Amino acid sequence: QVQLVESGGGLVQAGDSLRLSCAASGRNLSNYALGWFRQAPGKVREFVAAISWSDGSTYYRHSAKGRFTISRDNAKNTVYLQMNSLKPEDTAVYYCASNSVSASLLPLGPRNWGQGTQVTVSS
DSSP: OOOEEOOEEEEEEEOOOOEEEEEESSOOHHHHHEEEEEEEEEEEEEEEEETTTTOOEEEEOOTTTEEEEEEEEEGGGGGEEEEEEOGGOOOOEEEEEEEESSSGGGOOOSSSEOOOOEEEOOO
């Protein structure tokens, strides 16, 4: 079981940047992908981005490309989501997730979830 703890959410204005962090523990992550999902009020949870821990390959939701960047710090067992040019429609609870799959397969079914961190973008 991988434990995931998110941090870094908050209230920002449109156009601002924010970096989310997810600290992972409990397992050797070499065969895992970690990623980010989000859920806006009244909407289903959707995939945002994922990264394979072993080689750093990434996979993004199409609409996230260019504004969001996922990265990892192996020494800290932490994955980040850098979000730039934030829009009000990015307002959501952002969840960190993981599974023992490649990054491109994480959207199909994470096994572990964090508790989520709220991101609110005001216009």
